[in-house]
Amino acid sequence: MDYPGNLFVVAAPSGAGKSSLVKALMELDARVQPSVSHTTRAPRGQEKHGREYFFVSQQEFDAMILGSAFVEWANVHGFRYGTSKKAIEERIAQGADVILEIDFQGALQIKKTFANAVLIFILPPSWDELRSRLERRGEDSPEAIELRLKNAELEVAQAHEFDFVIINELFERALFDLKAIVHAQRLKFSAQRRARADTFQTLHIA
Numbered sequence: 001m002d003y004p005g006n007l008f009v010v011a012a013p014s015g016a017g018k019s020s021l022v023k024a025l026m027e028l029d030a031r032v033q034p035s036v037s038h039t040t041r042a043p044r045g046q047e048k049h050g051r052e053y054f055f056v057s058q059q060e061f062d063a064m065i066l067g068s069a070f071v072e073w074a075n076v077h078g079f080r081y082g083t084s085k086k087a088i089e090e091r092i093a094q095g096a097d098v099i100l101e102i103d104f105q106g107a108l109q110i111k112k113t114f115a116n117a118v119l120i121f122i123l124p125p126s127w128d129e130l131r132s133r134l135e136r137r138g139e140d141s142p143e144a145i146e147l148r149l150k151n152a153e154l155e156v157a158q159a160h161e162f163d164f165v166i167i168n169e170l171f172e173r174a175l176f177d178l179k180a181i182v183h184a185q186r187l188k189f190s191a192q193r194r195a196r197a198d199t200f201q202t203l204h205i206a
């Protein structure tokens, strides 16, 4: 591939369904690859080190910050989470479209570094439905669910900063919207790169 891939960032309040949507998108579209973040929280359920996250100690996370290993990191729901340069730069250079599932603070940091990153915000259809999705998922304690719902109010207030907003009411409909955004942006960026290459050729610039 003679051009780099694209960067997509998906953020949402906890429980809105971003992991489910991103997983379903990656099953349909092999060009979209995940970025595995680092976190100081403990593994939940069947989570595996290196698959859902790299689970690291506070000291390891501090060392990565000091070593400038992160493109972004943030405190979320009482733990630290970060995207390493390693997780994305090599894959984009090889032409993959990398998708980050991160919180809004991280998404806004990414936009500052990668101006072409496409920011997508997922909304639940209602607060009641958000609560029942977190409860039905059954992976967080009642205290953690309350904290996530409280933080959701602040997160939802940032939706206007994003390039696209998808309401995840019917899952298949939301997945269709996500797919359409990825395809449309991919076509747009390819066309822009071709136009730039044509201009350079016309001007005889190597």
Ligand SMILES: Nc1ncnc2c1ncn2[C@@H]1O[C@H](COP(=O)(O)OP(=O)(O)OP(=O)(O)O)[C@@H](O)[C@H]1O
Pocket (backbone or CB within 6 Å): 012, 013, 014, 015, 016, 017, 018, 019, 020, 021, 133, 134, 136, 137, 168, 169, 170, 171, 172
């Ligand atoms: N459209 C939908 N309708 C009903 N349930 C859904 C829908 N989308 C996702 N869910 C369910 O809601 C729960 C939360 O989804 P998911 O874990 O994908 O959320 P998330 O935004 O990634 O949360 P977190 O940030 O905490 O990881 C899961 O049990 C998932 O199966």
Ligand SMILES: Nc1nc2c(ncn2[C@@H]2O[C@H](COP(=O)(O)O)[C@@H](O)[C@H]2O)c(=O)[nH]1
Pocket (backbone or CB within 6 Å): 011, 012, 013, 014, 037, 038, 041, 072, 073, 074, 076, 077, 081, 082, 083, 101, 102, 103, 104, 105, 106, 107
């Ligand atoms: N800023 C970042 N936020 C991240 C990253 N990886 C995940 N997250 C966000 O944290 C919360 C909680 O996730 P959970 O797996 O504990 O439920 C959620 O909003 C994630 O999107 C990251 O690298 N940077």
